[in-house]
Amino acid sequence: MVAVMGIAERKVRERESMKAKILNAAFKLFLDHGIENVSIRNIAERIEFSPGTIYLYYRDKDQIFFELYNLAFGRFYEEQQKLQPIQDPYDRLYQGCQQYIRWGLANPKLYDLMFIVEIPMNVIAREECEDIGRRSFDLLRQTVTECIEKGKLRIKDVELGSTMIWNMLHGIVSLIIKRRILVPEETVEGMVSAMLDNFLLLLKR
Amino acid sequence: MVAVMGIAERKVRERESMKAKILNAAFKLFLDHGIENVSIRNIAERIEFSPGTIYLYYRDKDQIFFELYNLAFGRFYEEQQKLQPIQDPYDRLYQGCQQYIRWGLANPKLYDLMFIVEIPMNVIAREECEDIGRRSFDLLRQTVTECIEKGKLRIKDVELGSTMIWNMLHGIVSLIIKRRILVPEETVEGMVSAMLDNFLLLLKR
């Protein structure tokens, strides 16, 4: 009886480790060769299992992509959270924005998955998917709230202000990532920080 | 001899009309069933030719996508140009921004192709592709230039200002299109116009 329980637990562990194995292979393929080269067959080859096996652990490809999505958001959230200790809310806002852009440009594939690509969820997870996003957005909202409370912004509505800031940041990052910005490569960095500085200056009371 | 010339000209016409036929089929498939359902085979079936035939008129699928890209940008540019007669540059700026957002939200698939999707150009067209984009951007730049000349903006640098505005607009449109905005569906419209108003108000001297 005890042995039976031990086996059941081991099986759970084995299942988890197999899921992780698949996910790691998918993540590696994703980082190394782009989302377009993450195929079930490629993953299977990487972990030396047959393609069919993967469907014993994940319902479909979208579910794998959703896991990658969460992974990416986890990393992003972690970085943003590091700035929480900063006392002055405007300073925290500024650094948060700067880090958002930096992180996005440094991790274009992750950013793509998080904010640009068609959401890879056929059935479930629409809410769960928003939850992880909302957690990150809440960090910004909190900071904006404090800024407004201390009268540091020319905007009074928290929801409006947070969304505006986020949209601006996303516009900058996504257009650069997707190579739609017409400015020459070398001058991008300068342009970006100039835009951020000017935008936050406009916002500042 | 004259007849020969006539035949040659007819062949050119026939070739053009075949290219148009293919492109129209592709465009219709694109609008009706999304970019993911534009396959060479689908196009071929729609025009009642074999898949191989399409490669006699377009090098590859990307070239077809590039034509669709130009088509989309043409429509967008046309709309924007209609606002040129507006005398007051700030008014023109405001209406241009409003139209940008409206058009993007009304034509999400076209917008996607123009600004979001990975640029579908394997070999050529990188410059040509920027040209059509630049023409549209120049409309905005011109308007911003006039605004600054008349001292209506709190920003002095034309390039910076234009890019900032565009990035903000793109952030708004693309996040809504890709369903990353967390606001409920009904309140989106109000939020969007509030953001636009506030942003331009921040910019206004």
Next chain:
DNA sequence: ACCATTAACTAAACGCTGTTCAATTAAATT
């Protein structure tokens, strides 16, 4: 220890995809 049951896995298949190319048909030229 043996057998029945359950779980894990594979290989092949289905219907898609973009693209190429030998073979065929139609048109134009001589």
Next chain:
DNA sequence: AATTTAATTGAACAGCGTTTAGTTAATGGT
């Protein structure tokens, strides 16, 4: 009418996501 040129096809290749029958390995009961 015969020959050359152009246009078109259909099959093939290699890839894709997904399903499933059949095989193998591990477990449970007696």
